[in-house]
Amino acid sequence: MCKSLAAIVGVALGLSGCVTPPRECEHVQTVTYRCVPLVIGRGCFGGPLQHARDEIYPIGCQVETPECSQFEPSLPRTFECAVGADEQPAWYEAI
DSSP: OHHHHHHHHHHHHHHHTOOOOOOOOOOOSSOEESSOOOSSSSEEESOSTTOOOSSEEETTOEEEEEEEOSSSTTSEEEEEEEEOTTSOEEEEEOO
16 A cells, blocks of 8 residues: 555646646737828837837737737737726736
8 A cells, every 4th residue: 555655646746747838829920010101190109028110009009029918828928009098098917
């Protein structure tokens, strides 16, 4: 009985080390805007993080960046232009 219990514990310990690593995200190669810049109007200036441009994007615009999401590692990092609590448009990471 002790040998079989030791075998079960050994198998359990061995399996606990066999964790499958998360899939790497298949992200876009460049920053991808899912909208066009505004000529005039209210929206988000530039872009998220270091991907800023000298343009204004409409509220609701989504941007994918060439990084993996911290919230869902199998997806690219996605930001959306939204109105914040201060009633000003800003880029927020979608979760």
